[in-house]
Amino acid sequence: MSNATLDGKSISSEDAYEKAAEILQAANFPLVAGLGADVAGAQAAILLAERLRGAFDHLASRDSLADLEVVRSAGIFVTTPNEARVRADLVLLVGPGLTGYWPAIFDRLALDKETVHGGKTARRVIWVGPKRGEAKIDGVEVETIPATEAELPGVLAALRARVGGRPVALPAAAAKKLDAAAEALKSARFGVAVWSAAGLDSLMVEMLQGMITELNATTRFTGVPIGGRGNATGVLQTSAWMTGFPPRTGFGRGYPEHDTWRFEASRLVESGEADAALWISAYSGEAPPWEDVDIPLITLGPPGSAPKHGLFIAVGKPGENYDAVEFAQETSSMVLRRASAPAELPTVAEAIAAISAKFSEDLPC
Amino acid sequence: MLTRLYGGHVVDPVNGVDGVGDLYFEDGRIVAPPEGRSADVEHDVSGHIVMAGAIDIHSHIAGGGVNTARLLLPEAHRAHRPRPANTPLSTAGWSTFETGRLYAQMGYTTVIEPAVSPHHALHAHLELADIPIIDKGFLTVLGNEDFLLSAFRDGATQDSVVDYIGATLEATRAIGVKCVNAGGVDAFKQNIRHFSLDDVVPEYGLSSREIFQTLQRAVNATKIRHPLHLHMNNLGLPGNVETALATIDSSQGLPLHLAHVQFYAYGTEGKNGFSSAAARFAEKINANKNVTVDVGQVMFADIVTISSDVMKQFNSLPGGRPKKGVIFDGDSNGLGVVPYSYRVSDFFNAVQWAAGLELFLLCDDPMQVFFTTDHPNGAPFTTYPEVFALLMSADKRAQYCSRLPADVLELTNLPALKREYSFYEIATMTRAAPRKLYGFEDRGQLGAGSVADIAVYKPQPDKAAMFRSAAYVFKDGNLVVRDGKVSHYTKGRTLRVRPEYDRKINSRLDKYYDGLYGLPRSLFEVQDAALPNADAFAEVPCRS
Structure with missing residues (x-):
């Protein structure tokens, strides 16, 4: 059974990755947001944002x-x-x-x-x-x-x-x-x-x-x-060592620029500056905060969290369905969470890799 | 594929080589000149200086402290140029990516991060794994944790301490042990603000001297090659040379590495009560061959201090430039991050700058004194080329001295020192000596069997320019830098040690964690499944 849907209708995983790549590559300024992901997922997402010359934000950036x-x-x-x-x-x-x-x-x-x-x-x-x-x-x-x-x-x-x-x-x-x-x-x-x-x-x-x-x-x-929900602190740390900056960072000019207002996800979408979005919320399936905006949307979330509209690809819950590194509140440090209920679902990093594999060759790596 | 570098001036102190010759390598290793075969690739490096890849023994490049500094100082690392195609994140300022790129461009191929708290080892490894090209490793920080201090207080056997160190090195995948302000970090949690060699940690009844000495003996007994790496008490304070001299006197004739000693080379002379005591210090170092030091040179630049000496960092907060900072009381450890700016017009900063160079010039043996700026505490590692140039030219130092406040020159011997380092001494300090200090058998030299980590420089009147942009750098035999620019990105290794120890300590430690923290100790262990590149580790052998 496929774990992907388009506007609520089941499609094959291959078609979903193909479609996702199409959406992201066609966008002038794509947004990678939500970022509720483990460290490996966040690394893949930030690299993707850079490759696409888009921007990235985390769903709990406000709190971080x-x-x-x-x-x-x-x-x-x-x-x-x-x-x-x-x-x-x-x-x-x-x-x-x-x-x-x-x-x-x-x-x-x-x-x-x-x-x-x-x-x-x-x-x-x-x-x-x-x-x-x-x-x-x-x-x-x-x-x-x-x-x-x-x-x-x-x-x-x-x-x-x-x-x-x-x-x-x-x-x-x-x-x-x-x-x-x-x-x-x-x-x-x-x-x-x-x-x-x-x-x-x-x-x-x-x-x-x-x-x-x-x-x-x-x-x-x-x-x-x-710390904030959705591994906010872990993603903040990852973003810092990869780009020097926390989330709400954009690559439009070809280098990382951090601006808490300019690269805030809802503002980018509602103002029309972002013309496509990849929304990642692997821990909880939390929906994007913006409303009534019709831009192409790809969602990565746990099974059952598919939105009515747009493309959805199910991923495992980090630390539950797959081994994952995240920032632990109880230790104030990065830890490995062993999968408590392993499942045959892609990790966030794997899903992003599968999408990236479908990009046409004229995109830099 | 057999590669030949021909016509270069090879400077390889380990093998006593200092002259024109050819160098061959194949499959990532240096090989003896093969008979009856010609090279598949040849590089004409005539007129160039050929050295092994440089090794940085103490540079804060990864982990929670560095990352905190990045977050603290967004203004410090803006990028300004779009990135070229095919090099992800190549324009990110002060990132893991940039760290590997900038080091490689200077001909550095191995860098050791000197201060990772055991409970934050995974974070450091995640960053190290993200640093391209260079090999790296870290020291883990012991000597302020309850488990160890209790063991010392209760008269635990040295064997049990050796087991504890072995288990910690195993869990953290570190390359050695550092101790920071022994006992002082714990004392700071108990509201003690100054802590010297004979001050006693409340609750444990142990002096800093006893702690470092007992730890020094135990580290030696583990048979890991790197001796205890000690950050002494009283860093940065006027008159602290007395602490440093007393520490050397207490070094028990055993190997001991003293970190960033420039920050301990201060007397109390002059109207500001602050002077260079580098001459006395250097004399002591010259007379005690069991001790090695790295300098921690200061350069005039905006920097950020990152240190596990949280007591010192707390005391530095009011003088921060700009005035902000992070003070972290960690698990049996600490961290402080405070920005600073060294100014040529600042009397104290100028004394610090001069004292560092004096130490370089007055310590006789480049096998005993190591080249560091304690990046980023004394200066960013990107200033190394300028420091090399200062060591190699008395004229250049005189130019700098002409800009210093006049009263500084009265409190340092620097203008009188005319020594100029040779390429051979530079190579000793940055290749041969680090090889010995960390017990590397596969690097730091150009003999057959060594990894083909090679830096080739084009000599020019401006020595800083020469060292800033290596003409060629080979990493494991791959050409990674050409004319000062990275031409090819590779993944480096992470170096670690795995001494023998009695595994029985593990159940004791498990019980200890469960009792004190109510958490499984495994939560703090670095495990393969947590790492993107678990196969990137390489082991540095212990003494037999």
Whole structure:
């Protein structure tokens, strides 16, 4: 049985690869987007974008870039979940929905267990702006600083101000609570803030990191970012060593140019600048973010994720249907995920190779 | 296919060759002049200098630190030219691809990345696999991890430490062991901001001296060829030559490599309390033949410092140029990435520049002193040709000195040093000596049986131009560079060591990982299935 469809109708794999090559080669400025792929898949996709003189973007670039904008404009303090697990005597959870972004978070950080290094003590856990009812962790007494999403930037700013001994204009009770939290942060031996950029914006991450910088004047404090979905961090790393830049990079001029606005996938499609797209979402089958745009679309996703329109080629799920390298949240490093349910499906890299094999010879390699 | 390079001036210190002669190679190896056969391909290299491919013993070219620097500094590596057909990513600035291309064009054919944390080994291998043409390898970083420090504290036998090192080299596929600010990286996590040779790591009760010495003995006992590669305490600080001298005094008569020593050649003289102490340092190096050093020369350029010495990097943050940086407290390890700009008008930078050259010129034996800029910490590797030219010309150094702040010249001996390196000494420093330091049996020389990694340069008055653009480079016998431009891309090998060790350590380590991290140790091992080119590894033999 073929795993490819065209406008919802089954076609042979060979025809699908042929058609995909035709679409991409005919385009003036094709977009390779989604990029929800393992490292080998991302490498193939980025090389393809370069060969076609197109652009590439990742489906969670917004989140990766929220952290990266802070890195490249101000800098960042980070650690690994392992180091937080063994050493963090204070954990500052920032923003709502952390368990949604990283389901294993509390178990991995062993918040209910004593620290191992730097002294054996129970951990203090403070959560700024959790969702209602979210701040419950088995065996852990969680102190909360309530804040709605709208209030969170102001509360973070006020907390940073109090850490630095600067005045805030808040009611006495709220100020007292913040002062207590600020004191706790300052008296931590090795404090760790945990956040997900998916739930914050760049300015909030910068506010948090600014506070961490100030805390390091007298003690040790650092952070654990929760990376974006679809191997966003792994693709970011791969893109960096291949091109020097993160995703949202284009090759139109024959060399890599990075611009977070110009090469944003939805903008390229909706403005008409991109005239064909290869959408890769091998982990989840997530659909493209753009709407009502009729450009030729090729989708690589897991079986069952075919869109109604356009060309679809099923690929395996990385680390599930085939052995794959990805960035692991639990280790903050690249790891090999062995296939838990091997399947007779092409990998992302294989699908791209099969498409590329159909290009006519006048395209440079 | 038999190839002959004829008429060139062959400079091959390992074989004592320094004169005009022919060189033959076939099937990727250098062969003795064959009798009764003529070559299939001949290159007239008369008037050229012929050397083995150069070997860089310490250059940060791959891994999490380098990649973090790329992401930190998008402004530093814009490309400006469209790429030619048939060379994917050939115009990407500061990419894996560019790294291989630029090294090859200078006649370098082997480069060692000196600092990869064991838990980030896979990432480094993925990058190395992507670097074309050159062979490469990395040192893995030990000496700040709880497993080892606990073992030292608890008086573990040397055999068990040897087993641990063997298992780590196996899991990471590294070529040797580096130690960075022994104990200081762990101490920084415990909020200690300065850490010297006799300071003690809390929790373990071990001084930096004890840690590096015990590790040095254990590395020696593994029989891997490369000695412990040590990044000492107090990097960059005024007066730190005392630390360096004391470290050499503590080197136990065993092989020890000291990394980027220019950054430790500082005294406290003068009104700024900062001076070159290179003369004292060089004297000590000359007197201790068990010690090798690489210089870590500074050049006046915009750079980025990438170091596992996270304590030092944290302390450098306020002086960053521009002022930003990444401070990473890694698993039993660390990393700091801080941009910087060395300026000829800056008193401190000028002293650093002069101190590095003094070390080059005052260390007598080019087998003992290695050519590095600690890329990119002291200067990008692309400045090597200019540094070679400085070593080969006292006049060129005088030209540079005329641009330095006047008070700098009073605090260095550089203007008085008239030594000029010969091609033979340059080849010793960049070919013969690295061959010995890493125990390579198949490279660093042009004798029969060696890999046909060959660099051919066209002599010219401008030595920097000569070394910048090799006339020919052969990698494994393939012509890869012609007239300073890559003409053919190949895939290089990754070099690793596999010392003998007792596999019983593995179950202990598995238990340790499970207990401390609640994760399988295999998650951190480099496995064939993770690599695009698992067959690209080549093993460097251990001592028998």
